[in-house]
Amino acid sequence: MERLDVVIKNGKAVLPDGVKETDIGIKDGRIVALQKGIQANASVMLNAENHYIFPGVIDVHVHFSEPGRESWEGFHTGSMMMAAGGCTTYFDMPLNGIPSTVNVKALTEKAEIGKLKSFVDFSLWGGLVPGNEKDLEPLAEAGVIGFKAFLSETGNKEFASVDDMTLLNGMKIIAKTGKVLALHSESASITNWLKAEKEQAGAFSADDYLESRPIMAEVEAVERAIYYAELTGCPLHFVHISSALAIEKIEQAKHSGMDITVETCPHYLLFNHQHLRELGTIAKCAPPLREKEEQEKLISLVINQKFDMVSSDHSPCPFDLKDPKKHHLFAAWGGISGGQFTFLSMLELAIKYNIPFETIAQLTASAPAERFGLSEWKGKIAVGFDADLAILSLEDSFTVTKENFLAKHKESLYIGHTFPSMIVATISKGKIVYQDGKVVAGKANGEWVKPEKDEYVK
Numbered sequence: 337m338e339r340l341d342v343v344i345k346n347g348k349a350v351l352p353d354g355v356k357e358t359d360i361g362i363k364d365g366r367i368v369a370l371q372k373g374i375q376a377n378a379s380v381m382l383n384a385e386n387h388y389i390f391p392g393v394i395d396v397h398v399h400f401s402e403p404g405r406e407s408w409e410g411f412h413t414g415s416m417m418m419a420a421g422g423c424t425t426y427f428d429m430p431l432n433g434i435p436s437t438v439n440v441k442a443l444t445e446k447a448e449i450g451k452l453k454s455f456v457d458f459s460l461w462g463g464l465v466p467g468n469e470k471d472l473e474p475l476a477e478a479g480v481i482g483f484k485a486f487l488s489e490t491g492n493k494e495f496a497s498v499d500d501m502t503l504l505n506g507m508k509i510i511a512k513t514g515k516v517l518a519l520h521s522e523s524a525s526i527t528n529w530l531k532a533e534k535e536q537a538g539a540f541s542a543d544d545y546l547e548s549r550p551i552m553a554e555v556e557a558v559e560r561a562i563y564y565a566e567l568t569g570c571p572l573h574f575v576h577i578s579s580a581l582a583i584e585k586i587e588q589a590k591h592s593g594m595d596i597t598v599e600t601c602p603h604y605l606l607f608n609h610q611h612l613r614e615l616g617t618i619a620k621c622a623p624p625l626r627e628k629e630e631q632e633k634l635i636s637l638v639i640n641q642k643f644d645m646v647s648s649d650h651s652p653c654p655f656d657l658k659d660p661k662k663h664h665l666f667a668a669w670g671g672i673s674g675g676q677f678t679f680l681s682m683l684e685l686a687i688k689y690n691i692p693f694e695t696i697a698q699l700t701a702s703a704p705a706e707r708f709g710l711s712e713w714k715g716k717i718a719v720g721f722d723a724d725l726a727i728l729s730l731e732d733s734f735t736v737t738k739e740n741f742l743a744k745h746k747e748s749l750y751i752g753h754t755f756p757s758m759i760v761a762t763i764s765k766g767k768i769v770y771q772d773g774k775v776v777a778g779k780a781n782g783e784w785v786k787p788e789k790d791e792y793v794k
């Protein structure tokens with residue numbers, strides 16, 4: 337009888353063309369068989385009867401802040417949290433750590449730490465900042481997944497936002513490397529101007545914060561970036577888009593044939609401005625949570641497949657920096673801590689709005705793999721692909737507590753939230769990393785994943 341490492345029996349696998357009952361056979365970290373009734377000797381047999389098996393989440397947007405600010409998160413706790421959330425590959429952003437990932441030395445240093453500490457696979461973004469134009473091609477060659485720049489201030493002095501000239505020059509160079517430029521799109525001019533007005537008036541309420549980062553600030557930045565991409569031919573990825581009007585502009589550009597993708601994050605879909613009013617700093621992010629009406633529009637846009645993917649934008653910090661006793665809302669650190677909940681959030685929406693599970697798998701796994709050059713071996717359940725899987729039960733629910741939230745800091749908008757499904761296990765390249773509420777992997781086996789080599793066109 338054939339010898340396999342793992343056989344998952346009787347699950348409902350979420351395949352690109354629909355849900356299918358099948359066994360999954362795994363050997364040497366890859367899926368080798370996808371059929372009912374696999375007869376094999378396997379070291380590990382899992383019964384997945386009544387459970388759904390999704391491709392492991394590929395979360396393109398997290399901030400683990402290591403090296404330099406590992407007191408904010410770090411690869412160890414961060415990757416355990418991702419595993420608990422059904423994520424098997426995440427892309428770490430180039431900012432919030434010290435140094436920022438803006439040259440090859442910083443990239444290599446971060447990759448070494450990730451390889452030692454991460455429980456699941458990861459890729460690394462490189463930064464575009466004023467003054468690092470000469471580092472862009474070397475970073476591309478060294479294997480960054482793409483580049484990231486900020487059009488508004490980052491809130492951290494080690495990673496400056498781009499001025500228009502840096503953006504244009506950077507786009508021109510990035511276009512040549514064949515990589516994608518990801519943009520935090522809020523206009524620095526508009527948000528700084530409005531923020532200064534609020535500061536002068538000493539007006540720091542939740543409503544003031546929302547007013548200081550209006551939808552127009554997002555739309556202006558998106559439109560400008562689209563013009564610049566048209567001039568330079570640079571592929572773009574808009575991160576954490578929070579308004580229907582921005583999507584309208586992005587849709588127009590896509591229809592004109594431009595190479596653009598867009599993500600939103602679960603917090604814009606599950607929460608709204610009322611949560612900032614009630615909960616304060618833990619619900620502070622940029623762009624801000626929008627009014628309920630906008631939240632509903634964003635959900636419709638997800639249902640109508642106007643977003644290419646979803647990401648968590650896990651951007652935590654020690655609670656001290658969010659402590660309302662010490663900082664008013666404008667001064668507190670902005671960022672939502674919720675990397676564990678992208679998949680469960682999308683399942684909540686799928687159940688509520690009848691979104692097909694294969695659409696969820698597309699948003700959380702296959703579209704990111706496709707966009708960022710990993711689609712030959714990651715992002716879907718298929719023979720020959722990495723056995724990166726998330727096993728889900730619809731018969732159980734999951735209420736977030738400080739105990740089962742595995743991020744370094746336990747303060748989060750999600751504490752107390754009940755998701756209508758539960759992750760039973762997460763498998764990374766054939767190894768069970770998370771099962772029954774615990775990270776079970778003995779050691780950190782995550783690898784640094786680089787995009788396909790032939791993506792790089794000199």
Ligand SMILES: NC(=O)NC(NC(N)=O)C(=O)[O-]
Binds near residue numbers: 490620649651672
């Ligand atoms: N410096 C940050 O991590 N910022 C993040 N903060 C948010 N989203 O509030 C982000 O992605 O913009």
Ligand SMILES: [Zn+2]
Binds near residue numbers: 520575576622
């Ligand atoms: Zn951002």
Ligand SMILES: [Zn+2]
Binds near residue numbers: 397649650
């Ligand atoms: Zn971010």
